[in-house]
Amino acid sequence: MNRANTQRPCFRSPLFSTLAASLLIAGCGGELDEVQTDQSLNAVYGGTLAPAGYTPFMASVQEGTSGKHKCGAVIVADQWLVTAGHCVYASAPATLSVRVGSSQYASGGTLVPVSQVVLHPKFSLFSIENDIAVLKLASRIPYSGSAHPTKLPQQFGDEPDGAKDLLFGWGATSAVNNTYTYSPDLLMATVKVVNRTTCQSSWGVPITGAVICAGTANKSSCPGDDGGPLMNGGGSMAVGIVAVSTCGQATPAIYTRLGWHSLWIESATGGAVYGL
Secondary structure (H helix, E strand, O other): OOHHHHOOOOOOOHHHOOOOHHHOOOOOOOHHHHHOOEEEOOOOEOOEEOOOOOOOOEEEEEEOOOOEEEEEEEEEEOOEEEEOHHHHOOOOHHHEEEEEOOOEOOOOOEEEEEEEEEEOOOOOOOOOOOOOEEEEEOOOOOOEOOEOOOEOOOOOOOOOOOOEEEEEEOOEEEEEOOEEEEOOEOEEEEEEEEOHHHHHHHHOOOOOOOEEEEOOOOOEOOOOOOOOEEEOOOOOEEEEEEEEOOOOOOOOEEEEEHHHOHHHHHHHOOOOOOOO
């Protein structure tokens, strides 16, 4: 997520009162400047280039037609995508577009305007739960080998502890004075799902079934990966979306669990979702 663009407030409710600013939690305003003003990062920390044609479900949410990457998203129907609520809560649809069909966020594929932003009705900046939104595009995506929806879990579908899932994104490679430089090419990494009890111990705050924890100090999501998908090990189903990036810190990253929200996604998209 481009925190410099959205300036999302840090979680300051009791739920997240113990989070360290050095974890670069999405939109911590000026705290990044206070903690570190010149930080080397890795897009999808520990990641490698995603193979060509391997990610037809992937999309880049952008500011207008500028080609400026904002967040990741995942295609779930020919006119609908899922992303993180904190990526778009302050954005009017007319200020957003989505690039699909390309592994480079700044070129290739098709750039499609957004016509509607639907936030989860219980979305809050001060909670990790319900950090999800769906985007409706102004026109349908022409399906091809490079642009196609992915499946979603059935309601309450979950990932087992220890599952090796796949993370994708164009996250930050560097940050200077809260301005991020993103990887021009889509990266990926295999990340292990962490037991929620263990995750809760790591964070020191309640972790519920509404989220998935995954990643290690060697592999994790970074700023700019927010909203992008966590796929099952086979890459055939989106099981989560990046909510809180940790970018190489020992604490696991936090993902909105899509199986927790399948019925809401189906309702918000008018039943258009592929595979539900």
